[in-house]
Structure formats: C-alpha cells, structure tokens
Amino acid sequence: MVFLAAFGLGEGENAQNATADYPDTGLGEALRPWTYPGADLPEFTLAPDKYRELFAADLTEEQAAVGAATQRPASALAFGEPLSVEPAWKSLPSWWIIPTADRTIHPGYQRDRAKAIGARVTELDGGSHSSAVSRPDDVASVIVEAARSL
Template identity: 45%
Template sequence: MTTTTPTVVLVHGAFADAASWAGVVTELQARGIPVLAPPNPLRGLASDAAYVASVAAQIDGPVVLAGHSYGGAVITVAGAQENVVGLVYVAAYVLEEGESLGELQGGFPDSPLATSLKQWTYPVEGGEPAVELTITEDAFPSVFAADVPVEVTKVLAAAQRPLAAGAFGEPAAAAAWKTKPAWALVSGGDRAINPEVERFGAQRAGATTVEIEGASHAVAVSRPKDVADLIAEAVRATAG
C-alpha cells in the first residue's frame, strides 16, 4: 500500500505575508513534508477562499490547509475543496457557516487590536474607494508580536499587508470542519485575537487543540517548531 503524504498549504492572515511562515516552512521541509505558502489576497472572505481553494485544487493529491488568524476563516471556507483532508488553525478564527468575523468576535471582549487599527483606502474599479486596515506601527510590537525581538517586529510592522475592512462583515459560505478533521493552536498571550475566541472556535469545531501559554499572535514567527509539530501531527493523521 502506498502512503500519500498530504501537501501543506500555509495561509497567512491579515497584517502579515507568506514570509511570516518562514520558520514553519523550514521545519516542515526538514521533515520531508511538502509545503506551499501562497499569498492570501486579503480582499474579502469569499474571494480569498476561492483563491486558496484554487491553489489546493491544482495540487496533485491530498492537501492539509493551515490558516493563521484571518487565514483560519479563509481555510474554513476553502477547506470545502474536495482534495482538502484536514484543517489546522493557528491562533485563528474558526467560523461557523453563515457567521462573520464580526459576529464571532462580538460575543467576546475586544482585544487591544480593536483600538490599534489605521484606516487606508484603495481604488475599486467602477466604484468608490474601499477601506483597508493595518495595525499602527507603534502598537504593532505589543499587539501582534510581543514575544518576537523588537528589531524583527519593526520589520514586520513596515511590511504588513492590509485587510479589506469589508472582510469583517462577510459570512462564511461553508464550514469545512463539519466534515473534515481539525487541529488548533491557541496562543495564550494573544493580544490581536482574544484567546477565548480561539478556544471557543476550536472547541466548536471539535479540533484537537494545544495551547501555548504566553505565546503572542505571531506564534508562527516566535514558536515555529511548536506550530510545525501540530501541522505534522495533522499530516500524519490524514496520510492515506
């Protein structure tokens, strides 16, 4: 019997880019696990999920999707793609079908992120400019990456990618965790997403969950081995 090792597709969230997975990619490659870290467009939940699903669809064999932060909402929808066999949530939003980020977050106290956002606009063809959000550079280290060296957080803050504000109100068209196994890592010291939001979503999805006490939202940067350990567990469990 041949065993097919799933390809891991790493989906970054808002205020970050695919380079935030660098340490995790190194760990997975060292273990012989095929991995891809595509860009997440960050323009809207439905369109971002369609893009990630299209990436998965073009990979031969099974795929495990791992999503960080808003990337968790994206993989919840994109995970409905047929060859996706598992979902890994890393300090992430785990939505229910028909639920938006705003609705999920609204059931819990706000994190410091809520008062640390800066608005920008971007052009929309044939329409009015739309709003996108970043984290203010002075708040970024403490809110996003408190356990990452300060000189690194300054680079991350300068290179962050904005999220379209409209993404917060878009309902999830599917919840792939209802039919596919899920794993979750909760960052106990997260100041971007309330850890209670992460715990609630993971529990609702029946995810195999680990919690890292004191870990910041940027846990993939500060604790890449721990993140890779959980992803590797999902790969082992779904290899067939």
C-alpha cells in the same frame, strides 16, 4: 485542517463580530484605515506603535519593527462579509493552535470555537498572534501531527 490564532466561523458568521462576547483586546482602536485609488472598501493596518503589543509581543523588537513596517493591509470586506459556504471544519478533522497571549483574536474565543468544532487543541503559553514566526517548531509539530493522522 489546522487553525493557528484563527477564527473558526460557521456559515453566516463574520470575523468582525465573532469575538463581540469576549473581552476587548484593544485591536479595534489600533486599526488604521487605508484607501487605495479605485478601491470600493477600506483596508486596515495596525498602528506601527501598537504592532508589537497587539500582534507580535513574543517577537524581538527588530522582528516586530520589520513586521510593522511591511504589514499588508487587510480588507474590511474580509472581516465583515459573512461566511457564505459550509465551513471546511464540518467535514475535515481539525487541530487548533491557541497562542495564550494573542491580543488579536481573544484566546477565550479560540478555546470556545475549538471545543465547538471538536478540534484537537495545543496551547502555546505566552504565544502571540505571530506564533508562526516566534514558535515555528511548535507550529510545525502540530501540522506534521495533523498530516500524519490522515
């Protein structure tokens, strides 16, 4: 299992509260609610003027602008509902790629969770939450390493 700029939740935990003990990244202030007809819960996007700063700082301005314009809203339910099953990391070997400049999920949280679950860690110096786009070779290398280990 490979985590990239991720939450490593345990059973009963939720993403909304997972990073409460870590410095504020400014993400909460940048979220903009969306409501679709017939939807029971709101969804959120990042304010376009904050997208690059918080989500894609290591992308070009053009790439970040495209991302800001085409981002898919995230469900409030996805972040607020507690994990109701045993997490896969309890039974699978894990790797964790930590972008050191992630302003979406605090890198300190990621380091602590990676250590707690016993993941093999790769840090991407200066990487943002969008490291899969900005550093695809580095990300692919870890995924290949994980696959080969099996």
